[in-house]
Amino acid sequence: MIRKFRIGNPIPTDSVVKEIPVTQDNLPYFEKNDEAKVLTFSLNKEDKVYGLGETVRGMNKRGWLYTSNNSDDPNHTENKHSLYASQNFFVVFSNARQFGVYVDTPGKVSFDIGYTSYDKLSISFEDFDADIYNVEGEGVMDIVSQFRGIIGRSYIPPKWAFGFGQSRWSYMTADEVREVADKYQEAGIPLDMIYLDIDYMERYKDFTIDENSFPEFPKFVEEMKARGIHLVPIIDAGVKNEDGYDVYEEGVEKDYFVKKENGENLVAAVWPGKVHFPDFLNDEARAWFGNKYKVLMDQGIDGFWNDMNEPAIFYTEDHLNEVFEKLDDYKGKNLDIKSFFEFKDLVGSIDNYPEDYKRFYHDYKGMKIRHDKVHNLFGYNMTRAAGEAFEKLSPDKRILMFSRSSYIGMHRYGGIWHGDNQSWWSHLLLNIQQMPAVNMCGFLYTGADIGGFGSDTTEDLLLRWTAFGIFTPLFRNHSAMGTRRQELYRFDAVDVFKNFVRLRYALIPYLYSEFMKAALGDKMLFKPLCFEYKDERSAQVEDQLLLGESIMLAPVYTQNASGRYVYLPEDMKLVRFHAFDDYDEEVMSAGDHYVKAELNEILVFVRKGRVLPLAKPENGINTKDSDMSFICYEADPDSYELYTDDGISRI
Numbered sequence: 001m002i003r004k005f006r007i008g009n010p011i012p013t014d015s016v017v018k019e020i021p022v023t024q025d026n027l028p029y030f031e032k033n034d035e036a037k038v039l040t041f042s043l044n045k046e047d048k049v050y051g052l053g054e055t056v057r058g059m060n061k062r063g064w065l066y067t068s069n070n071s072d073d074p075n076h077t078e079n080k081h082s083l084y085a086s087q088n089f090f091v092v093f094s095n096a097r098q099f100g101v102y103v104d105t106p107g108k109v110s111f112d113i114g115y116t117s118y119d120k121l122s123i124s125f126e127d128f129d130a131d132i133y134n135v136e137g138e139g140v141m142d143i144v145s146q147f148r149g150i151i152g153r154s155y156i157p158p159k160w161a162f163g164f165g166q167s168r169w170s171y172m173t174a175d176e177v178r179e180v181a182d183k184y185q186e187a188g189i190p191l192d193m194i195y196l197d198i199d200y201m202e203r204y205k206d207f208t209i210d211e212n213s214f215p216e217f218p219k220f221v222e223e224m225k226a227r228g229i230h231l232v233p234i235i236d237a238g239v240k241n242e243d244g245y246d247v248y249e250e251g252v253e254k255d256y257f258v259k260k261e262n263g264e265n266l267v268a269a270v271w272p273g274k275v276h277f278p279d280f281l282n283d284e285a286r287a288w289f290g291n292k293y294k295v296l297m298d299q300g301i302d303g304f305w306n307d308m309n310e311p312a313i314f315y316t317e318d319h320l321n322e323v324f325e326k327l328d329d330y331k332g333k334n335l336d337i338k339s340f341f342e343f344k345d346l347v348g349s350i351d352n353y354p355e356d357y358k359r360f361y362h363d364y365k366g367m368k369i370r371h372d373k374v375h376n377l378f379g380y381n382m383t384r385a386a387g388e389a390f391e392k393l394s395p396d397k398r399i400l401m402f403s404r405s406s407y408i409g410m411h412r413y414g415g416i417w418h419g420d421n422q423s424w425w426s427h428l429l430l431n432i433q434q435m436p437a438v439n440m441c442g443f444l445y446t447g448a449d450i451g452g453f454g455s456d457t458t459e460d461l462l463l464r465w466t467a468f469g470i471f472t473p474l475f476r477n478h479s480a481m482g483t484r485r486q487e488l489y490r491f492d493a494v495d496v497f498k499n500f501v502r503l504r505y506a507l508i509p510y511l512y513s514e515f516m517k518a519a520l521g522d523k524m525l526f527k528p529l530c531f532e533y534k535d536e537r538s539a540q541v542e543d544q545l546l547l548g549e550s551i552m553l554a555p556v557y558t559q560n561a562s563g564r565y566v567y568l569p570e571d572m573k574l575v576r577f578h579a580f581d582d583y584d585e586e587v588m589s590a591g592d593h594y595v596k597a598e599l600n601e602i603l604v605f606v607r608k609g610r611v612l613p614l615a616k617p618e619n620g621i622n623t624k625d626s627d628m629s630f631i632c633y634e635a636d637p638d639s640y641e642l643y644t645d646d647g648i649s650r651i
C-alpha cells in the first residue's frame with residue numbers, strides 16, 4: 001500500500017508516473033516541525049536503513065548524514081555528504097516493522113540517519129515543500145517492488161551494452177581507437193564498446209566531430225561496427241558559446257538556455273570555456289536538445305553517455321569577475337590567519353560555487369523557477385531529453401544511454417555510471433555497496449569505472465575490480481587523463497583478464513535474463529543478503545551481494561589478500577572459476593568460512609535449488625547464446641527461466 005502526503009506546495013518532479021491522490025491523514029512515523037522544516041522519527045535499536053541510491057558509505061545507511069544536492073565531486077570519501085545523484089528513497093526495517101519512504105522534492109534535502117543521534121532519523125528541507133510517499137508491504141522486497149511500480153519501468157539498454165567497454169579520457173584520434181581494438185583482438189579479449197571522451201569533438205562542442213583527428217567519421221563508425229565495436233561518444237551539458245556553431249546560435253535565437261534574473265543567458269564555463277546551459281526543464285528546449293543526438297545517430301552512433309550534468313560549473317562569468325575584483329584587496333598585504341584563509345577561500349570558491357546555482361532560472365511547467373529549487377532535476381532532464389528523442393528517432397531499436405547525474409525518474413530513460421571514483425581499494429568496496437541501493441531506486445543499468453578513474457591503478461586492484469565488474473550490467477574500464485593507462489592488454493596478467501572477460505560473456509545468458517526479469521518485474525538485480533535471509537548475521541554483512549535469483553558474490557576488495565571470510569546464510573555451492581570452462585565446485589555448509597581466492601580466480605556461490613546457466617563466450621555479444629551448460633546445486637537445469645529476445649527491439 002502506498003500513500004502520498006503533501007507538505008507545502010511542492011514543485012512537480014515527474015518522478016512518479018502513477019496517479020496517487022494526496023491523503024489528508026497524518027504522516028505515519030514522523031513528527032513534523034514546520035518552523036525547523038524537519039521531519040523526525042525514532043529509530044529502534046534493531047532498525048536498519050537501506051537505500052538512498054548512489055551515496056557514500058555502507059549498505060546500511062545508519063550513522064551518517066546524506067544530503068541530496070547533486071555535486072561534481074571526484075573525491076568520494078567518507079566525510080562527504082553529497083555525490084552526483086539524488087535518489088531519495090529508503091526502507092527502514094527490522095523484524096518488528098518495515099516501511100519505505102520516498103521524499104519527492106527537487107531541491108536540497110538532508111537525511112540524518114542516526115548521525116546527530118543514533119536513535120533518530122530526521123529529514124531536513126531547505127524548502128518545506130515535498131510529496132512524501134509512505135510504502136507499507138510484506139517485507140523489504142515487496143516494499144521496493146511497490147515503490148518501483150509507481151516510478152515506472154527501468155531503462156533497458158540494447159543487449160550489446162552488456163559486453164565489455166573500454167574507455168579513456170581520451171582516445172585522441174581514430175588511429176588510437178583502432179589500436180585499442182587491435183590490441184584487444186590480439187589479446188583475445190572480447191570487446192563490444194569503445195568510448196569516445198571529450199576530445200573527439202571539435203573544440204568541445206556537443207554534436208560535432210573533430211575532422212582532423214576523426215576524419216570521415218561515419219565511415220570510421222562503420223569500420224568499427226564491422227569489427228563488432230560500438231563507438232559511444234560523450235555529450236556534455238554545456239553548449240559552447242561560439243559564433244557560427246549551430247547549436248549555440250539556435251539555442252540563443254529560440255531562447256532555450258537558462259537565464260539570469262535580468263533575462264540574459266547565464267554564461268558559465270566548462271571544458272570549452274564559456275558555455276550556456278540548455279534549459280532541459282523546459283519541454284521545448286528539451287525536445288530541441290534531444291533532437292540534436294540525431295546528428296551523431298545519422299553517422300551510425302547508437303550509444304551515448306551524458307556528463308557534467310549536475311551541472312558542473314568551472315566558473316560563471318559573474319562570479320569570476322567578483323573574484324578578480326576582490327583579489328586586488330589582498331595584493332601586497334601581509335596575509336595573516338584571517339586574511340590568508342579568506343583569500344584562499346575566495347580563490348578556491350570558483351568552481352561549483354553554491355551561490356552560482358542561485359543566479360539562474362528555468363522556465364519549468366510555465367513557472368520561472370530559480371535553479372537551486374530544482375537543482376537535482378537537471379541531469380535527469382538532460383537524459384530525459386535524449387530518451388524522449390530516441391523514442392522518436394529510433395522507434396524500433398534501443399539506444400545505449402547513461403548519465404552521471406540523476407534523480408529518480410531518470411531511471412526510465414537511462415542508466416548511470418558512478419562518477420569519478422579513484423583507483424583505491426576502498427572505491428571497489430564502495431562500488432559493491434552502491435549496487436543494491438541504486439537498484440532500489442530503479443537504476444538497473446549501472447556500473448562504476450573499473451580500475452578507478454582518478455589516480456594510478458595497479459594490476460592487482462584492476463584484477464579484483466574486473467573480477468567484480470564482470471557482474472555489473474555496465475562493465476566499463478575508464479580512467480582519467482594523466483593517470484596510468486589501464487587497458488587490460490597492458491598488464492602481465494593479460495591472460496587472466498582474458499579469462500575474466502570471457503567468463504563475463506559466458507555469464508551473459510544469466511546476467512541478461514536476470515536484468516530483464518528485474519526490469520520487467522520491478523525487482524532488484526543486486527540485493528544485500530538481509531533482503532532475503534532473515535537471520536541477524538545476514539544483516540551485518542556489508543560486502544557480499546545476491547545477484548539475481550541464483551548466485552551470491554563475495555568479492556575480494558583488499559590489497560595483498562589471497563582470500564577472505566565469507567558468510568553463508570545457507571548451504572551453497574562454491575564455484576571457483578579460473579575460466580568459464582575451468583572451474584571447481586565445492587558444497588559448503590551455512591556459516592562463516594575463510595575462502596581462498598587467488599588473483600586469477602573468481603568465486604561464485606550458487607544457492608541451493610538454483611541454477612547458473614553458462615554459454616560459450618564469443619568475441620562479442622550475440623543475440624543467440626550457444627553451447628549452453630548449467631551449474632546446478634540440487635536443481636533441475638530446466639527450472640531456470642532464460643529470457644531471450646533479439647536484444648535490440650524496444651520493449
Ligand code: GLC
Pocket residue numbers: 168169197198234307308404419420478479480
Ligand atoms: C568527467 C567525467 C569523466 C570524463 C571527464 C572528461 O570527469 O566524469 O568520466 O572522463 O569528465 O570528459
